[in-house]
Amino acid sequence: MTTDTTHNTAPSHGTDHAVEHGMSTRGYINIALILAAITALEVSTYYVDFGPLFLPSLLIMMVVKFFMVVSYFMHLKFDNKLFSWLFYAGLFLAVGVYVAALATFHFFLR
Amino acid sequence: MLRPATVMRLGHHMADTATHEAHVTSTGLSNVKLGMWLFLGSECLLFGGLISTYMLYRGRVSNGPTPEQIYDIPFTSVSSFVLLMSSLTMVLAVAAAHKKDDRGTNLWLTVTALLGATFVGGQVYEFTAFYNEGLGFTTSLFGSSFYTLTGFHGVHVTVGIIMLIALVAINKRSRVPGSKSETVEMIGLYWHFVDIVWIIIFTLVYLIPV
Numbered sequence: 001m002t003t004d005t006t007h008n009t010a011p012s013h014g015t016d017h018a019v020e021h022g023m024s025t026r027g028y029i030n031i032a033l034i035l036a037a038i039t040a041l042e043v044s045t046y047y048v049d050f051g052p053l054f055l056p057s058l059l060i061m062m063v064v065k066f067f068m069v070v071s072y073f074m075h076l077k078f079d080n081k082l083f084s085w086l087f088y089a090g091l092f093l094a095v096g097v098y099v100a101a102l103a104t105f106h107f108f109l110r
Numbered sequence: 111m112l113r114p115a116t117v118m119r120l121g122h123h124m125a126d127t128a129t130h131e132a133h134v135t136s137t138g139l140s141n142v143k144l145g146m147w148l149f150l151g152s153e154c155l156l157f158g159g160l161i162s163t164y165m166l167y168r169g170r171v172s173n174g175p176t177p178e179q180i181y182d183i184p185f186t187s188v189s190s191f192v193l194l195m196s197s198l199t200m201v202l203a204v205a206a207a208h209k210k211d212d213r214g215t216n217l218w219l220t221v222t223a224l225l226g227a228t229f230v231g232g233q234v235y236e237f238t239a240f241y242n243e244g245l246g247f248t249t250s251l252f253g254s255s256f257y258t259l260t261g262f263h264g265v266h267v268t269v270g271i272i273m274l275i276a277l278v279a280i281n282k283r284s285r286v287p288g289s290k291s292e293t294v295e296m297i298g299l300y301w302h303f304v305d306i307v308w309i310i311i312f313t314l315v316y317l318i319p320v
Binding site for chain 1: 137139143144147148150151152153154155157158159161162165166183184187190191194195197198200201202205298299302303305306309310312313314317318
């Protein structure tokens with residue numbers, strides 16, 4: 001079976017770009033502002049004592065920023081699921097392999 | 111029966127059409143885009159290895175300064191912010207390319223390249239400062255793993271800048287082969303990937319103390 005590539009992942013040419021990729025220019029700027037705010041919050045952990053929340057909050061903010069860029073700037077949220085599978089397969093394989101590798105060196109017990 | 115001149119004209123027309131229309135694939139998806147996502151998935155394994163190695167060795171300082179003694183968090187925060195904003199300008203370049211706005215595409219690609227160059231310049235300054243403070247590549251396991259990880263990332267950003275500048279130059283001559291918007295999008299994917307790797311490096315390497 002053969003299909004035109006332009007018809008599977010996005011509507012045909014001539015449609016509004018915001019519809020085609022799920023985001024308008026204003027939307028991209030809003031995402032960037034949220035990312036900047038999270039970065040500022042991350043940097044604040046260097047100056048302000050977050051106590052026991054320090055490590056979890058930093059890791060959560062890192063993950064949120066990561067998935068915001070992947071989902072909205074890289075359009076993975078709006079694109080074909082096969083692209084997501086390809087990328088997340090590599091990502092989760094890497095996380096699994098290296099968490100296992102670090103565990104063998106007792107990294108998480110330090 | 112067709113005359114040779116007519117056949118040649120038809121051939122030229124078909125070749126011209128092929129360059130302006132999307133390719134037909136068995137999946138219905140762009141093979142170029144599939145290849146790029148597969149490449150980015152494999153890059154996760156590369157950077158995963160480098161980040162894990164750094165995490166293991168960051169506390170191994172037999173010689174020279176420790177991470178806490180040399181990291182300049184305010185400076186690196188500004189660099190991180192610059193790279194993060196370059197992702198915004200890159201996505202605006204992709205949006206302009208989809209709208210067939212050549213002027214906007216070139217403008218945002220150039221701004222992205224400049225922001226990337228600012229980041230790399232900051233990294234060169236940081237490396238120089240660290241070296242002057244006594245952290246060479248072979249000073250300690252921390253130094254080796256730090257320079258390898260951030261150096262690899264810096265090389266990726268530099269390659270991205272070269273691609274951006276080349277794309278602007280080719281686009282100005284209207285010689286971008288195939289779908290122009292797809293080419294811009296592919297370089298955009300690479301650029302955003304470099305950004306998300308830095309999001310991880312910034313937190314794990316700089317913000318979380320040993």
